[in-house]
Amino acid sequence: MRMGRCLACVALAGVFGLNSGAGQPHVYGFEKQGGFIAPDAGLSLARRHQDIYAAPSNPAFHVVSYRLDLFLAMVNENFAGRNQITLVMKAPADSLVLYQLKLTIDSISVNGVRRVYTVDDANERFTVHLGLLHQSGDTLRLTVAYRRVPAIPRLTDRLGYYYFHDTIPGLPANLGYTMSEPGDARCWMPCYDEPWEKSTAEMSVTVPAGYVAASNGRLLGTIVNGDGTVTWHWKEDHQVATYLMCATVSKFTVPSSILARAPGDSIPVEYFTWPRDSAAAAAYIPTVKQMITNLGKLYGPYPWDKYGMSSVSPFAYGGMEHQTITTLHEAYQTNQDVVVHELAHQWWGDLVTCGSWPDIWLNESFATYSEALWRETLGGPVALQGLLRDMLGFNQGSWSGAVYNPEGQGFYLFSDLVYSKGAWVLHTLRGAIGDSAFFRSLRMWRQLYSEKSAVTADFQSAVESVTGRDMSWFFNEWIYGPGWPVYSIASDWGGGTLSLRIAQQQDAGWPTYTMPLQVRVYTGSRDTTLTVWDSLRTEDFRFTFLTRPDSIAFDPDGWVLHQAGTPIGPPFGPGTPLSFSLRQNYPNPFNTSSTIAFVVPGIVTGNAAPAGVKLTVYDLLGRRVATLVDENRSPGEYFERFDGTARASGVYFYRLEIQPAGGGSITAVRKMVLVK
Numbered sequence: 001m002r003m004g005r006c007l008a009c010v011a012l013a014g015v016f017g018l019n020s021g022a023g024q025p026h027v028y029g030f031e032k033q034g035g036f037i038a039p040d041a042g043l044s045l046a047r048r049h050q051d052i053y054a055a056p057s058n059p060a061f062h063v064v065s066y067r068l069d070l071f072l073a074m075v076n077e078n079f080a081g082r083n084q085i086t087l088v089m090k091a092p093a094d095s096l097v098l099y100q101l102k103l104t105i106d107s108i109s110v111n112g113v114r115r116v117y118t119v120d121d122a123n124e125r126f127t128v129h130l131g132l133l134h135q136s137g138d139t140l141r142l143t144v145a146y147r148r149v150p151a152i153p154r155l156t157d158r159l160g161y162y163y164f165h166d167t168i169p170g171l172p173a174n175l176g177y178t179m180s181e182p183g184d185a186r187c188w189m190p191c192y193d194e195p196w197e198k199s200t201a202e203m204s205v206t207v208p209a210g211y212v213a214a215s216n217g218r219l220l221g222t223i224v225n226g227d228g229t230v231t232w233h234w235k236e237d238h239q240v241a242t243y244l245m246c247a248t249v250s251k252f253t254v255p256s257s258i259l260a261r262a263p264g265d266s267i268p269v270e271y272f273t274w275p276r277d278s279a280a281a282a283a284y285i286p287t288v289k290q291m292i293t294n295l296g297k298l299y300g301p302y303p304w305d306k307y308g309m310s311s312v313s314p315f316a317y318g319g320m321e322h323q324t325i326t327t328l329h330e331a332y333q334t335n336q337d338v339v340v341h342e343l344a345h346q347w348w349g350d351l352v353t354c355g356s357w358p359d360i361w362l363n364e365s366f367a368t369y370s371e372a373l374w375r376e377t378l379g380g381p382v383a384l385q386g387l388l389r390d391m392l393g394f395n396q397g398s399w400s401g402a403v404y405n406p407e408g409q410g411f412y413l414f415s416d417l418v419y420s421k422g423a424w425v426l427h428t429l430r431g432a433i434g435d436s437a438f439f440r441s442l443r444m445w446r447q448l449y450s451e452k453s454a455v456t457a458d459f460q461s462a463v464e465s466v467t468g469r470d471m472s473w474f475f476n477e478w479i480y481g482p483g484w485p486v487y488s489i490a491s492d493w494g495g496g497t498l499s500l501r502i503a504q505q506q507d508a509g510w511p512t513y514t515m516p517l518q519v520r521v522y523t524g525s526r527d528t529t530l531t532v533w534d535s536l537r538t539e540d541f542r543f544t545f546l547t548r549p550d551s552i553a554f555d556p557d558g559w560v561l562h563q564a565g566t567p568i569g570p571p572f573g574p575g576t577p578l579s580f581s582l583r584q585n586y587p588n589p590f591n592t593s594s595t596i597a598f599v600v601p602g603i604v605t606g607n608a609a610p611a612g613v614k615l616t617v618y619d620l621l622g623r624r625v626a627t628l629v630d631e632n633r634s635p636g637e638y639f640e641r642f643d644g645t646a647r648a649s650g651v652y653f654y655r656l657e658i659q660p661a662g663g664g665s666i667t668a669v670r671k672m673v674l675v676k
């Protein structure tokens, strides 16, 4: 889901030339406005999910499929429906508890037999009394006939089904659509709507002739009925969460195009728009096809049988990623950030769905970072950095929270915390583990949980399986921990040594970050990029630099979400004795090269006696495969690169031997893993 930006603000941005990117305003999360202004007045979002929704029941069943028939008169918010729910019992039970809110249920049958039911509107559920004990493994078909009657008072932000008559100024035709995230599917169909529960969905929508009904999956056909109505019959054969099911109805035209995903494999790309928007939508379809292709290269092929978008207004959001058929606000139907955000959700949110609402960042942060990746596709790292800078929101209330579980910390479920800050955290992860491991992790995430739901710990496991490293340091700091790092750096040079001091000045209650940080040292026309593992509130690093650097840049390529701190000083000198160390290579495992850091002990001065230094690499059989260093070196910190391009995957050892000028010998051995 994407929050919209106040339409007036969009217009102003255009007038005053405040556009970012390709002539379009970036659509910020709602907090950026200093309080949410709904794109369309009258639709309020000021609610908290946990305050309103009943605690989930632990069902004795799994829903296999929904077969939903909707009958929309398109004259008011009235409609009639019938939902056939096929479910399999997971435990013995003589009753079933499902969800509904303010629906009028007319009858319920189970396997063709009428059954007694009770409705508990306060707790948003209904109970079907089965009349006998069903056993685990039994398949039941529940048929619920119901109506939505407008006379019942409803919360305006939990209608589930939204109807607008063409008497509203500017509306070209009557409009009806569903909007369910997070838990409002129960407001338009009896169901079991939790994000971890997925099933197949088939929907037939009967509307007056002239109306077009868009829904999930493939269009099986349209039937012209004898009573002046038409039935649109859609089927989603893939697993879908209830909050991603939808029906969107108006007098649409449908410009479309075919996208060849692979040889012999094509899908339609369609826009359901009003005639006034049709030409612009049609002209934008080639861009959407390019987005599908590009995201497919990053995340694996687009997963569904079609991609459609319907363009509506009024709508309280910028867009909503209904599976295979995104709903977009009319004002954003060609806004690249919103369009690519919702498209990216087809992978992150729809194909792999957050396993609970505290895990919502797995949907929203990924979709928001995809906006930046699309900018990177178009304009390279500079364009990506530009959008990320626009997203910075240190003064946003929710940003101080942890990305995980916004509501548990008192924040709105869809606050900017899980959009912009979460996108930045993913970018930081990418910087920490490298492009190859990052995108392999995403494809692994997809492979493991395709058409399933999964939680944050599952994502961490996917990243760990790719990197071969325990990633709890990263997740504890950036996902489960509040805040962000505030870095200040000081440097000094003397006697051939560059000294760096990195201070972390963030709130004492925020994590102390363990992070690989890059420092770029400029000397004349040359620059050298150093990577240090910073893990303390104040930490010093020393490097051998024979000439005085002109300047240094901290995090020069913008990989780490951080704020600049207050200057630290005074500069410290190079007289502190260094002690011997051989550090773990980074990255590890690696493909195809890795850096090994070590320290030659002693006092760093211009005339320190050099020591004999030998750094060698061996394979598992003890054969020497490389000699990286074999010479005298002065006390200081050194970085050597091992290039495994010509080597086979496997375990290697690196051995450091130092013979100080005063005599004796110090050795250390560490293990590294080359993965190709």
Ligand SMILES: [Zn+2]
Binding pocket: 001, 002, 341, 345, 363, 364, 367
């Ligand atoms: Zn979203």
